[in-house]
Structure formats: structure tokens, C-alpha cells
Amino acid sequence: MIAPDVEELVVKYLSQFFPNVGIDMPSVPPTPFYLVTALASPSDWITQVSTVSVHAFATTHTGAAVAGRALHKVMNPWVFTPKLSFSLTSGTVGIDRFEISEVPAWHSYEDPNLFRYCGRYRISLRVNQSS
Amino acid sequence: MARDGNTGSYEYQGMTYEYGRGFTSGVNRYGDFSEQFAEFSAGRGTPRDSRGRFASRAVVDDVGVFAFAEGLEGIIAGSAFIQAAKEAKAREVRDFWISIAPVRGDKPPGGHVSDETAYGTNWPEDYRNSIEVHTDADGFVYVGSDLLPLAEWLEYGSRHNPEHGYGARVLAAFNGTGEAAQPSRITRRSASLFPA
Numbered sequence: 001m002i003a004p005d006v007e008e009l010v011v012k013y014l015s016q017f018f019p020n021v022g023i024d025m026p027s028v029p030p031t032p033f034y035l036v037t038a039l040a041s042p043s044d045w046i047t048q049v050s051t052v053s054v055h056a057f058a059t060t061h062t063g064a065a066v067a068g069r070a071l072h073k074v075m076n077p078w079v080f081t082p083k084l085s086f087s088l089t090s091g092t093v094g095i096d097r098f099e100i101s102e103v104p105a106w107h108s109y110e111d112p113n114l115f116r117y118c119g120r121y122r123i124s125l126r127v128n129q130s131s
Numbered sequence: 132m133a134r135d136g137n138t139g140s141y142e143y144q145g146m147t148y149e150y151g152r153g154f155t156s157g158v159n160r161y162g163d164f165s166e167q168f169a170e171f172s173a174g175r176g177t178p179r180d181s182r183g184r185f186a187s188r189a190v191v192d193d194v195g196v197f198a199f200a201e202g203l204e205g206i207i208a209g210s211a212f213i214q215a216a217k218e219a220k221a222r223e224v225r226d227f228w229i230s231i232a233p234v235r236g237d238k239p240p241g242g243h244v245s246d247e248t249a250y251g252t253n254w255p256e257d258y259r260n261s262i263e264v265h266t267d268a269d270g271f272v273y274v275g276s277d278l279l280p281l282a283e284w285l286e287y288g289s290r291h292n293p294e295h296g297y298g299a300r301v302l303a304a305f306n307g308t309g310e311a312a313q314p315s316r317i318t319r320r321s322a323s324l325f326p327a
Binding site (some may be wrong): 041101109110114122 | 294302
């Protein structure tokens with residue numbers, strides 16, 4: 001079984017557009033910073049249906065809104081077609097289905113110096129896909 | 132007797148429809164709707180706008196059901212029925228959400244266990260007990276927690292907490308998406324969900 005890593009995929013994709021993308025964020029991050037987190041998700045050994053959060057951080061609310069808007073522009077269902085594939089450490093994967101669960105919106109981060117917009121996406125990957 | 136002269140009653144999917152009174156008893160696979168039908172018959176279950184139009188018609192339109200029985204009364208009864216079904220589904224969603232919701236761990240926050248804080252009353256079950264079914268005046272039903280900011284920090288993570296995404300997991304478990312519902316409603320509260 002070759003299980004693709006959805007965090008790796010999203011980080012790799014977003015890195016094409018944004019300089020600071022990762023699954024680890026330093027306590028004082030370079031901004032705007034895009035933090036990618038996969039939530040607990042099921043897999044049936046054919047399709048892995050992953051919910052992924054992408055947090056856009058900036059030092060001002062406006063900056064976070066702009067970063068969130070830029071995120072929304074590139075994370076959309078028209079971009080992720082089955083024709084598009086990504087080379088990950090697990091091999092080449094394509095996206096079966098892409099849904100926007102939540103468009104980027106402001107959510108409290110409990111930090112007066114960081115403002116955060118969070119968007120959520122459901123990305124279905126074929127588990128045994130490799131070539 | 133109904134306005135069109137019909138009298139008597141008939142059964143519809145296990146429920147009793149009386150001409151001129153509407154549904155007077157109802158038990159089907161979604162639950163017991165007798166209470167809702169009594170409300171409907173008493174004229175309290177169907178709010179109207181200033182022009183006398185039934186506000187809950189929008190609920191019927193949302194689910195694409197028009198002729199539940201016959202004529203206008205059919206539509207009204209149908210909307211009450213659908214409203215009750217939505218709320219029953221919402222309770223199911225709420226129960227699942229509660230089942231995966233955490234209670235506070237073994238470390239009291241800051242040692243001020245008895246004080247009321249931004250987290251609520253500071254009882255271990257605060258978050259779990261805050262997950263409720265909400266029904267708006269226009270019939271919109273959703274499930275979520277209003278315990279801000281704790282609910283938001285648990286849902287999306289914060290400087291001090293990882294992102295748990297309980298609401299997102301509930302949404303995924305019930306196969307919900309942002310597309311099926313109204314996206315603006317989904318994010319209206321920190322961790323709310325449009326179930327039906």
C-alpha cells in the first residue's frame with residue numbers, strides 16, 4: 001500500500017506560490033506564514049479522504065485577510081483536476097476530489113501579535129496510486 | 132370540514148390527516164411528531180409574515196418538497212414535518228459531537244478550578260455541555276458550541292492548543308460539505324454545522 005501524505009502535498013503545492021509554508025510554525029514566524037494541518041481522517045485503503053486546515057498568519061488583521069484571500073485563490077476545485085499530479089516521497093499522486101469545507105475566515109489565535117485566517121479543505125487521494 | 136367541503140380523515144405514511152385540521156397524529160420512522168402537529172393545528176407552528184405568507188415555506192423549498200398532502204394545508208404540514216425531521220437529525224449530530232468532545236484533562240488550568248473564566252464556568256464538562264441544537268426563527272437548524280473563545284480554540288487551535296477540529300470531524304462523519312449548505316452559515320459560528 002502506498003499512502004500519500006496530504007500535508008506533504010498541500011505544502012508542496014502552496015510552496016509554488018508562497019515562501020513560508022510548513023507544518024511547523026516557529027513561535028515568531030516570518031509572515032505571512034501558511035500552516036498546514038491534517039485533521040483526523042478516514043481511509044478505506046482505496047481512497048484517503050483527508051480534511052486539511054490551512055492557517056494564514058500575519059501580524060495584522062488586514063494582512064491575514066489578504067493572505068487568506070491569496071490562499072483562497074489557489075486552493076479551489078478548478079485547480080485540482082485529475083490531470084494534475086504531484087511527485088511526493090510516496091510516488092506520484094493525483095487528486096480524486098477536492099472540496100472546500102470552509103473558506104478562509106478569521107479565528108482567534110490567543111495571541112495579540114498574530115492574526116489568523118483558516119480555510120478547510122477535503123481532499124480525496126487514491127491510496128495505491130503510484131506511477 | 133375543510134374549505135373545499137371534504138370531511139373525514141385518511142392515513143398518510145402512518146400519520147392521520149383530518150380534513151380541516153391537518154395532521155392530528157404522527158408517528159413515523161423519524162419519530163413522534165404529534166406535538167408538532169398539535170402546535171400546527173393550534174396555529175402556533177406556522178409563523179407568517181406581515182402579508183400572511185407562511186415563513187416556513189422557505190424550509191419546504193430548501194428540501195424540494197411541495198405537495199406533501201394536498202393544497203396549501205399540505206405544504207404547511209409538510210414544512211412542520213420537515214422542520215421536525217431536521218431537528219431530529221440535528222439531535223443525532225449533537226449526540227455524536229458530544230461523544231467525541233473532550234472534558235478537561237487531569238491538570239487544572241492555572242490552579243483556579245473554582246473561578247469562572249473565559250472558558251466558561253470552569254467545569255470540566257463546559258465544552259461538552261455547550262454543544263447544542265440551535266433553531267433560528269426562520270427555521271434554520273444548526274449544531275454548535277457558543278462557548279467562545281474556548282470552542283474556537285479547540286476547533287481551530289491556538290497559540291497554546293493544537294487544532295482538534297471536532298466540528299470538522301463531525302461534519303466529515305455525517306458526510307457534510309460546505310457545498311451542500313450555505314457556506315456563510317457554516318462559518319457563522321466558531322464551530323457550527325448545518326446538518327439538514
